[in-house]
Amino acid sequence: MRRAVASVWAVILTAFFVQTANGLQTSLLSVRAGLEAFHPVTIGIVMASYYVGYSAAPLASRAVIGRLGHVNTMGIGALCAAAVIAAHAFVVTPVAWAVFRMVSGFALSSLYIGAESWIHDRVDNEKRGRVFSIYMVVQLIAMTLAQALLSAGDPRTALPFLLAAGLFAVGTAPVLLARGTAPHRAPPEPFNIVRLFLASPLGAIATVLSGVTWSIVFTFGPNYAQRSGFDLHQVSLYMALAMIGGGLLQFPLGWLSDVTGRRLTIGLMSAGGIAVALLGLWADGHGDAAKYLASALTGALVFPMYAISCAHTNDAVAPQNRVAAAAGLVLLFGLGSIFGPLACGGAVAAMGTGGLFVVLAAALSVSLAAAAITR
Numbered sequence: 167m168r169r170a171v172a173s174v175w176a177v178i179l180t181a182f183f184v185q186t187a188n189g190l191q192t193s194l195l196s197v198r199a200g201l202e203a204f205h206p207v208t209i210g211i212v213m214a215s216y217y218v219g220y221s222a223a224p225l226a227s228r229a230v231i232g233r234l235g236h237v238n239t240m241g242i243g244a245l246c247a248a249a250v251i252a253a254h255a256f257v258v259t260p261v262a263w264a265v266f267r268m269v270s271g272f273a274l275s276s277l278y279i280g281a282e283s284w285i286h287d288r289v290d291n292e293k294r295g296r297v298f299s300i301y302m303v304v305q306l307i308a309m310t311l312a313q314a315l316l317s318a319g320d321p322r323t324a325l326p327f328l329l330a331a332g333l334f335a336v337g338t339a340p341v342l343l344a345r346g347t348a349p350h351r352a353p354p355e356p357f358n359i360v361r362l363f364l365a366s367p368l369g370a371i372a373t374v375l376s377g378v379t380w381s382i383v384f385t386f387g388p389n390y391a392q393r394s395g396f397d398l399h400q401v402s403l404y405m406a407l408a409m410i411g412g413g414l415l416q417f418p419l420g421w422l423s424d425v426t427g428r429r430l431t432i433g434l435m436s437a438g439g440i441a442v443a444l445l446g447l448w449a450d451g452h453g454d455a456a457k458y459l460a461s462a463l464t465g466a467l468v469f470p471m472y473a474i475s476c477a478h479t480n481d482a483v484a485p486q487n488r489v490a491a492a493a494g495l496v497l498l499f500g501l502g503s504i505f506g507p508l509a510c511g512g513a514v515a516a517m518g519t520g521g522l523f524v525v526l527a528a529a530l531s532v533s534l535a536a537a538a539i540t541r
Contacts, residue, residue: 174284174285174288174289174297174301175340175344176340176341176343176344177281177284177285177301177340177341178300178301178304179304179340180240180244180277180281180337180338180339180340180341181281181301181304181305181308181337182304182305182307182308182337183244183308183333183334183336183337183340184244184247184274184277184308184333184334184337185304185305185306185308185309185312186308186309186311186312186315186333187247187248187251187312187330187331187332187333187334187337188247188274188309188312188330188334189308189309189310189311189312189313189409190312190315190316190326190329190330190333191251191254191270191327191330192213192216192384192385192388193312193313193316193387193388193401193402193405194316194321194326194327194330195212195213195254195263195267196209196213196385196386196387196388196389196392197316197321197388197389197392197398197401198258198321198322199212199263199389200388200389200392200393201321201322202258204260205515206389206511206514206515207511207512207515208260208511209386209389209507209511210386210507210508210509210510210511210512211260211264211507211508211511212260212263212264212267213267213381213385213386213507213511214381214385214503214504214505214506214507214508215263215264215265215267215268215271216267216268216270216271216385216503217271217377217381217500217501217503217504217506217507218268218271218500218504219267219268219269219270219271219272219273219275220271220272220274220275220496220499220500220503221271221275221497221500221501221503221504222268222271222272222275223271223272223273223275223276223279223493223496223500224275224279224493224494224496224497224500225493225497226276227239227275227276227279227280227493227496230276231279231280231283236280236281236283236284236341237280237341237342237344237345239276239277239279239280240276240277240280240281240338240341241338241341241342242273242276243273243274243275243276243277243280244273244277244334244335244337244338245334245335245338246269246270246272246273247270247273247274247277247334248330248331248332248334248335249331250266250269250270250273251266251270251327251330251331251334252324252327252328252331253266254266254327255323255324255327255328256324271500275496275500278496279492279493279496281301282298282301282476282492282495282496283491283492283493285297285298285301286298286476286480286483286491286492287485293424294424294477294480294481295420295421295423295424295428295473295474295477296417296420296421296424298420298473298476298477299416299417299419299420299421299470299473300417300420301473302412302416302420302469302470302472302473303413303416303417306409306410306412306413306416306465306469307409307413309405309409310406310409310410310413313402313403313405313406313409314402314406315329316398316401316402316405317398317399317402321398358490358494359494359497359498362479362491362494362495362498365479365482365483365491366478366479366481366482366483366541367536367540367541368428368429368432368475368478368536368537368540368541369428369475369476369478369479369480369482369495370479370494370495370498371532371533371536371540372432372471372474372475372478372533372536372537373472373475373476373479373495373498373499373502374498374499374501374502375471375502375529375530375532375533375536376468376471376472376475376499376502376533377472377498377499377500377501377502377503377505377506378502378503378505378506378509378525378529379439379468379471379506379526379529379530379533380468380469380471380472380499380503380506381502381503381504381506381507382506382507382509382510382522382525382526382529383408383464383465383468383469383526385506385507385510386507386510386511386514386522387404387405387408387461387522388401388404388405389514390404390514390519390522391404391405391457391461393514393519394450394457394519396454400454403458404457404458404461405461407458407461407462407465408461408462408464408465408468408469409465409469410462410465411461411462411463411464411465411466411467411469412465412466412468412469412470413469414466415466415467415470416469416470416473419431419435419470419473419474420470420473420474420477423474423477423478424477428474428475428477428478428481429478429537429541430537431474432471432474432475432478432533432536432537433534433537433538435467435470435471435474435533436471436530436531436533436534436537437534438467439464439467439468439526439527439530439533440527440530440531440534442460442463442464442466442467443464443523443524443526443527443530444523444527445459445460445463446460446461446464446520446522446523446526447520447523447524447527450518450519450520450523460523464526468526471533472499475495476492476495479491479495506525506529509525510522510525513525
């Protein structure tokens with residue numbers, strides 16, 4: 167395990183800085199949109215726009231990584247994200263933000279494909295669940311730190327936007343320093359979505375649904391807390407608890423998937439997530455402590471799903487297909503993530519704040535069914 171982690175340390179460290187910045191920018195934009203009195207449906211469209219760009223990047227990533235390599239792809243992605251989040255501070259309109267979010271999504275999706283294919287290239291099947299879980303735990307720690315940074319500056323000013331931009335820029339350093347350890351393969355072979363579903367139906371379906379649930383919590387969680395009457399510090403705490411919950415269970419669930427099987431783990435997580443979504447519905451009218459508990463438990467069962475789904479899929483993928491498979495998984499996650507904020511925005515507009523948990527329960531029910539009937 168030590169050798170496996172050492173072979174991908176640069177990716178993990180870059181992910182820390184990038185996800186600190188990304189966590190800050192997502193919560194910041196959700197809160198600022200509320201302060202600007204954007205309609206819930208408008209917020210859903212703006213936040214979903216990120217995932218439109220996120221889903222477009224995998225279509226070009228195989229050629230981009232084949233030409234530029236993992237290091238350059240990740241570095242350029244982080245710098246583009248830095249420029250775009252800074253632009254949000256100076257042009258505050260729904261249309262401009264939607265465009266900025268698409269560009270940011272494309273840049274960061276390219277970065278993640280480089281990072282995740284690097285990991286899957288360097289780590290064998292027996293350790294993949296645990297190493298990928300470490301990668302995800304570091305990201306969740308970063309996003310937890312981001313919630314503390316949210317209250318470090320007034321969301322109406324440029325300061326927090328520029329702070330996020332600086333963190334993105336710093337994220338380029340680790341992979342540049344580890345350039346010599348990056349994968350050096352011939353241009354990756356194609357591996358389309360149909361082949362991905364055929365290789366691992368459950369992995370592909372669970373990846374789509376993890377995109378739905380992750381994006382709901384990540385993009386609408388701050389707005390939910392704000393609509394529940396929380397001040398900025400309470401919004402930060404609400405989101406931090408979700409990240410902490412995910413971080414605490416990420417590695418144990420990765421270990422469980424390595425030992426007992428990924429299908430069983432995905433089924434257990436989905437069933438638990440449905441119960442937690444129902445708890446969230448109940449907590450909506452039962453005080454702050456209940457809302458905080460629901461947030462922590464939701465994060466614990468929603469955020470680890472992507473790592474388990476990716477590991478399940480890559481168990482069935484040959485090494486020469488891993489870059490293309492990583493691109494396919496990011497595309498599936500992105501497509502699910504487009505739907506999440508759109509569905510949540512409509513549900514919140516129709517049902518109030520509890521609509522967030524209704525959509526979560528529906529998505530996790532589909533995930534549970536997939537674990538029961540597919541391989």
